[in-house]
Amino acid sequence: MNIASQVIEIISEQALLKPEEITLDSSPADLGIDSLGLVEAIFAIEERFDISVPFNANAPQDSDFDISSVATIVQGIQALIAKQG
Amino acid sequence: MRRVVITGAGTINALGQDVASTMEAMREGRCGIAPLELRDLERLQIQIGGQVKGFEADGRFNRQQMSLYDRFTQFTLAAAAEAIGQSGLTFSGDLAARSGVVLGTAGGGVSTWDDNYRAVYEDGKNRVHPFVVPKLMNNAAASHVSIEHNIKGPSFTVSTACASSNHAMAQAFALVRSGMAPVMITGGSESMLCFGGVKAWEGLRVMSKDACRPFSANRNGMVQGEGAGIFVFEDYEHARARGADILCEVIGAAMSSDASDIVMPSKNGAARAMAGALRDAGLDRSEVGYINAHGTGTAANDKTECAAVADVFGPHADQLMISSTKSMHGHLIGGTGAVELLACIMALRDGVIAPTIGYQEPDPECALDVVPNQARAAPVQVALSNAFAFGGMNAVIALRKI
Numbered sequence A: 001m002n003i004a005s006q007v008i009e010i011i012s013e014q015a016l017l018k019p020e021e022i023t024l025d026s027s028p029a030d031l032g033i034d035s036l037g038l039v040e041a042i043f044a045i046e047e048r049f050d051i052s053v054p055f056n057a058n059a060p061q062d063s064d065f066d067i068s069s070v071a072t073i074v075q076g077i078q079a080l081i082a083k084q085g
Numbered sequence B: 001m002r003r004v005v006i007t008g009a010g011t012i013n014a015l016g017q018d019v020a021s022t023m024e025a026m027r028e029g030r031c032g033i034a035p036l037e038l039r040d041l042e043r044l045q046i047q048i049g050g051q052v053k054g055f056e057a058d059g060r061f062n063r064q065q066m067s068l069y070d071r072f073t074q075f076t077l078a079a080a081a082e083a084i085g086q087s088g089l090t091f092s093g094d095l096a097a098r099s100g101v102v103l104g105t106a107g108g109g110v111s112t113w114d115d116n117y118r119a120v121y122e123d124g125k126n127r128v129h130p131f132v133v134p135k136l137m138n139n140a141a142a143s144h145v146s147i148e149h150n151i152k153g154p155s156f157t158v159s160t161a162c163a164s165s166n167h168a169m170a171q172a173f174a175l176v177r178s179g180m181a182p183v184m185i186t187g188g189s190e191s192m193l194c195f196g197g198v199k200a201w202e203g204l205r206v207m208s209k210d211a212c213r214p215f216s217a218n219r220n221g222m223v224q225g226e227g228a229g230i231f232v233f234e235d236y237e238h239a240r241a242r243g244a245d246i247l248c249e250v251i252g253a254a255m256s257s258d259a260s261d262i263v264m265p266s267k268n269g270a271a272r273a274m275a276g277a278l279r280d281a282g283l284d285r286s287e288v289g290y291i292n293a294h295g296t297g298t299a300a301n302d303k304t305e306c307a308a309v310a311d312v313f314g315p316h317a318d319q320l321m322i323s324s325t326k327s328m329h330g331h332l333i334g335g336t337g338a339v340e341l342l343a344c345i346m347a348l349r350d351g352v353i354a355p356t357i358g359y360q361e362p363d364p365e366c367a368l369d370v371v372p373n374q375a376r377a378a379p380v381q382v383a384l385s386n387a388f389a390f391g392g393m394n395a396v397i398a399l400r401k402i
Helices: A003-015 A035-049 A070-084 B019-027 B071-087 B093-098 B108-122 B132-136 B140-149 B161-175 B194-200 B236-241 B268-282 B301-318 B333-350
Strands: B004-013 B100-104 B154-159 B183-190 B227-235 B248-257 B288-292 B321-323 B382-387 B393-400
Touching: A003 A035, A003 A070, A003 B004, A035 A070, A035 B108, A035 B393, B004 B019, B004 B071, B004 B236, B004 B333, B019 B100, B071 B140, B071 B183, B071 B227, B093 B393, B100 B140, B100 B161, B100 B333, B108 B132, B108 B194, B108 B333, B132 B140, B132 B288, B154 B161, B161 B248, B161 B333, B161 B382, B161 B393, B183 B333, B227 B236, B227 B268, B227 B333, B248 B268, B248 B333, B268 B382, B268 B393, B288 B301, B301 B382, B333 B382, B333 B393
Parallel strands: B100 B154, B100 B183, B288 B321, B288 B382
Antiparallel strands: B004 B227, B004 B248, B183 B227, B248 B393, B382 B393
């Protein structure tokens, strides 16, 4: 399974939606994921990809990890995996 | 209904190991938050805290006591000795039989759990010390205060996360006011600055890696602290009859539950607790000069708390002062309201308002007088102390100058 479909699976679980209802353009906020749900999704992503995501729920916009859409989350994960080597 | 006064105070926290040094640090706007010193620190994302340093428990307690006292109990006993010493009370006869101890803690003996889990899981040991259970239990600190000082009436521990010590003090106030107890030892303590204690908080993603900056637009989370604050709540007539030095009067308390979310704060719940404390104390809102805020430095708490203050106080919200001393001593979780009550006592007794340090940028959602960065001299007759906990449980205490 590629990164995008794994992220969609994680997001769909948090949003209580079917994976088909989520696209690369979907944003967690539009899908009704609140800040606590987002923290859980980030945790699931860290566990799934064995990475550490820099994310502070107080200032998501200042975190060095763009959570505005599924696509940006996938890019962020790719960058973190690459950095880890 | 009896009047209730405070006749003793004691503390241990990152700013000082007694009341005088803590108040001095608050007056000077000193920051007690610093790099943590603890085992496996390199595996933590969050490496700062309001840690008590240079506290030598070994010199204070004997070997038998050390096997029974978790750090949260050590802090409690040291602060209780200061508070009870200041009050001048000794407990015997009827006074001992009717007086009690109600303390708050969220986690109890967290480092005892941590050390012993390590021993059995990480080190593979199959045996732990016989006193692990009485050392880690949440009521251990209250029990040891009662044992040490011969206090034999109603004693118990209250655990409501970050509001624990305010709920405990509200309960102690009710017990003295109703006439059930002439004296209650109250307040709270916490000691979670161990690997597991910090790791758990880290998981929430609400912790700051650099500083606690309540109400500042660039705030980025809370910082944990540790320590204890202990007070002697006494029947006013009892205190007066024996010529005690009275620090201030406790005039009201209120508790409310949000009944909404397990972590997100509610403006309505916070407002109902503050309004309830005013009503309980028979106060007009215009009489309140200072509020010691819950002020955690998280995005959610600070704006919700300011909105609640605006709702309750109306136009007077712009006249009163509100500061968060967590910027200096960190968030003592279940002990925080107790240490913060010291800032209220300082405001009432000395006319010095503790500042919110680390304040860098105004936030339009927190547009109140937060006493930024420097303490202020101002006479205050009435002060409130707020505590709003995870679980949506809130407790507010009202104090008056005497």
